[in-house]
Amino acid sequence: MRDRIRYFSRGQIVEVAGFAPTTTLLDHLRLERKRLGTKEGCGEGDCGACTVAIGRLEAGRVVYRPVNACIQLLGQIDGAEIVTVEDLTGPDGALHPVQDAMVRHHGSQCGFCTPGIVMSLFTLYQEEGEASRAAVLDRLAGNLCRCTGYRPIVDAALDACGARPEAAPADAFGAARAETARALAGLADGIDLFVGTEQSFFAAPASIDSLANLLLAHPDATILAGGTDVGLWVTKQLRSLPKIVHLGRVAGLDAxxxxxxxxxxxxxxxxxxxxxxxxxxxxxxxxxxxxxxxxxxxxxxxxxxxxxxxxxxxxxxxxxxxxxxxxxxxxxxxxxxxxxxxxxxxxxxxxxxxxxxxxxxxxxRPGTNDAFRAFKLSKRFDQDISAVMAAMRLTLDGRTITAARIAFGGMAATPKRASATEAALVGVSIDDEAAWLPALDALSVDFQPIGDMRASATYRATAARGLLTKGLIEIAGRPTAETRVIGHREAGLERVA
CATH class of the missing domain: 3.30.465.10 (Uridine Diphospho-n-acetylenolpyruvylglucosamine Reductase; domain 3)
Structure with missing residues (x-):
C-alpha cells in the first residue's frame, strides 16, 4: 500500500503525502506549487478559469484532457501528468502556438479567464488533425469570457488548431510524448493508495477486491468517481468528508x-x-x-x-x-x-x-422495431442543468405501438417512468394523432412537478407534453414537421455551426 500520490510535471515525478482528503487540485497548485496562472473563479466547474490539462495513457498513447482544477480533488490525479499554463512557455520565453495566436488575434483583455481558455485550446491542439469550428466551439463551451467576446478567441483557436497538418503537435509536448508515456507507464504500479489514518483518509484501491473490502471496513466513506458533483460538496457546501474512497484507479472498472x-x-x-x-x-x-x-x-x-x-x-x-x-x-x-x-x-x-x-x-441496444428519442430543455443550450429531460422508446408492429418505455427527469423527486402514459400509448396507431391525446393527458397522472429556479411547475408540465408530442411526430415521420432547432437526426445530429 502506498501512502502518497505521484504525478508527472515538467519532466519530473512529484510526490505528495499527508494531504487532507478534500484538498483540491486548484489549492495544491496555487498554494503549494505557486502556479498562480491557474485562477479560482466560480469554484463549481462552470467558468473554466481554473482549467488545467491532465495527461493520461489511453490505449498506450498520451492523451491530454481539460479538467476543472477547482472541483478535482488532489488525490484523483495520481499517476497522471499535470500541465498548467506556466508549462506552455518555452525556456527561452517563446510562446506556445495557442498563446501566440491569442496574442495576435487580441483574444485577451483583463486576462483572468485567459489561462483557462489557453489550456482548453492546448488540449484541442494536442489532438491529431484539423479542428473544425464546431470542435472549437464545443471546446470553449466550458470557458467563460466576460470581456473580449468570443470572436477573436475563436479566430485564435482556428489559427492555432484549425490548420495543423495530420501529424503530431509541433510543440514540446508532442516532441516529448514518448518520454512522457514511459513516465506515466512507470507510475501505474497497481498498488492500493491510502493517504491518512483510519479516521481520515483519501484512498484509491487498485482492484475490485480491495475496493469491496475497504468499503466493508468503512461503509461511511464517501465514494468518489469523477468529482464533478462531490467537488461541489467541498467547495460550495463546505461539507466535512473525512473518508474518501476514489474509484478511478480500480482496474477494469472503467471498461x-x-x-x-x-x-x-x-x-x-x-x-x-x-x-x-x-x-x-x-x-x-x-x-x-x-x-x-x-x-x-x-x-x-x-x-x-x-x-x-x-x-x-x-x-x-x-x-x-x-x-x-x-x-x-x-x-x-x-x-x-x-x-x-x-x-x-x-x-x-x-x-x-x-x-x-x-x-x-x-x-x-434498441431493436429493429424500436424508435428512440431523447430531448433536453435547459436555459442555456450548452453546459446547463436540465429543466426537463425526456426520453422515450416505442416498439412498433407496422404502425401500431406495441410497447412503450417513457421516462422524464426534472418532473419528480427522482428520474421516473411515465407508467400511465405508457399504458395509454399501447395499441395506438402512431399515425392517429387524436389517439395520442389520452397519453398526453396521462402525463398529469404520472407527474405533479414542482417549481424552482430552473422552471415553474406549469412550464414543466407544458414542456413535458410538448416533448412527448414532438417525439411522436418524429417517430410518425411526418414529412412537413420541423422539430429540430439545431441538428438533424439524418445527419447524425451534427451541430450546425
Whole structure:
C-alpha cells in the first residue's frame, strides 16, 4: 500500500503525502506549487478559469484532457501528468502556438479567464488533425469570457488548431510524448493508495477486491468517481468528508464493452470515454452527452456517477430508463442486478446499502422495431442543468405501438417512468394523432412537478407534453414537421455551426 500520490510535471515525478482528503487540485497548485496562472473563479466547474490539462495513457498513447482544477480533488490525479499554463512557455520565453495566436488575434483583455481558455485550446491542439469550428466551439463551451467576446478567441483557436497538418503537435509536448508515456507507464504500479489514518483518509484501491473490502471496513466513506458533483460538496457546501474512497484507479472498472445485445459501461467510464459507444446506439444519445456539462466536465464526470448520485435532474438516467438498462451493484463478494428505474427510491435515496458500490450499467441496444428519442430543455443550450429531460422508446408492429418505455427527469423527486402514459400509448396507431391525446393527458397522472429556479411547475408540465408530442411526430415521420432547432437526426445530429 502506498501512502502518497505521484504525478508527472515538467519532466519530473512529484510526490505528495499527508494531504487532507478534500484538498483540491486548484489549492495544491496555487498554494503549494505557486502556479498562480491557474485562477479560482466560480469554484463549481462552470467558468473554466481554473482549467488545467491532465495527461493520461489511453490505449498506450498520451492523451491530454481539460479538467476543472477547482472541483478535482488532489488525490484523483495520481499517476497522471499535470500541465498548467506556466508549462506552455518555452525556456527561452517563446510562446506556445495557442498563446501566440491569442496574442495576435487580441483574444485577451483583463486576462483572468485567459489561462483557462489557453489550456482548453492546448488540449484541442494536442489532438491529431484539423479542428473544425464546431470542435472549437464545443471546446470553449466550458470557458467563460466576460470581456473580449468570443470572436477573436475563436479566430485564435482556428489559427492555432484549425490548420495543423495530420501529424503530431509541433510543440514540446508532442516532441516529448514518448518520454512522457514511459513516465506515466512507470507510475501505474497497481498498488492500493491510502493517504491518512483510519479516521481520515483519501484512498484509491487498485482492484475490485480491495475496493469491496475497504468499503466493508468503512461503509461511511464517501465514494468518489469523477468529482464533478462531490467537488461541489467541498467547495460550495463546505461539507466535512473525512473518508474518501476514489474509484478511478480500480482496474477494469472503467471498461466499456460493446456486444450484440448492447453496452456494458463500467462505473468509472467517463462521458468522454463512453460518448462514441453510447452515441452509436442512437444519434439522440450522442447529442445528449455532448450537452452534458463542458468538455472539462465530460473528461472527469462518469456515467456511473450520474446514476449513483440519484439526482432528479441527472441527464442520463431518463435515457437509460427508456432504453431498459439494468445496473450491477456489489457488496463484499455479493453481486446483484436490478432495473435502473428501481434504483431510485426517493429524493436523495437510492437502493444502495452503505458499503455497496455500482459496478457497471448494462444498456440494451434498441431493436429493429424500436424508435428512440431523447430531448433536453435547459436555459442555456450548452453546459446547463436540465429543466426537463425526456426520453422515450416505442416498439412498433407496422404502425401500431406495441410497447412503450417513457421516462422524464426534472418532473419528480427522482428520474421516473411515465407508467400511465405508457399504458395509454399501447395499441395506438402512431399515425392517429387524436389517439395520442389520452397519453398526453396521462402525463398529469404520472407527474405533479414542482417549481424552482430552473422552471415553474406549469412550464414543466407544458414542456413535458410538448416533448412527448414532438417525439411522436418524429417517430410518425411526418414529412412537413420541423422539430429540430439545431441538428438533424439524418445527419447524425451534427451541430450546425
Amino acid at each position: 466499456i464493452e460493446t456486444t450484440a445485445e448492447g453496452l456494458s459501461i463500467g462505473a468509472t467510464a467517463t462521458y468522454a470515454a463512453a460518448e462514441a459507444a453510447i452515441a452509436a446506439l442512437d444519434p439522440d444519445l450522442g447529442e445528449l452527452l455532448r450537452r452534458i456539462g463542458s468538455t472539462q466536465v465530460r473528461a472527469s464526470g462518469t456515467v456511473g456517477g450520474n446514476v449513483a448520485n440519484g439526482s432528479p435532474i441527472g441527464d442520463t438516467p431518463p435515457a437509460l430508463i427508456a432504453l431498459g438498462a439494468t445496473i450491477e451493484l456489489q457488496f463484499g463478494t455479493e453481486i446483484r442486478r436490478l432495473p435502473i428505474e428501481d434504483f431510485f427510491i426517493a429524493y436523495g435515496k437510492q437502493d444502495r446499502r452503505p458499503g455497496e458500490f455500482l459496478r457497471r450499467i448494462l444498456v440494451p
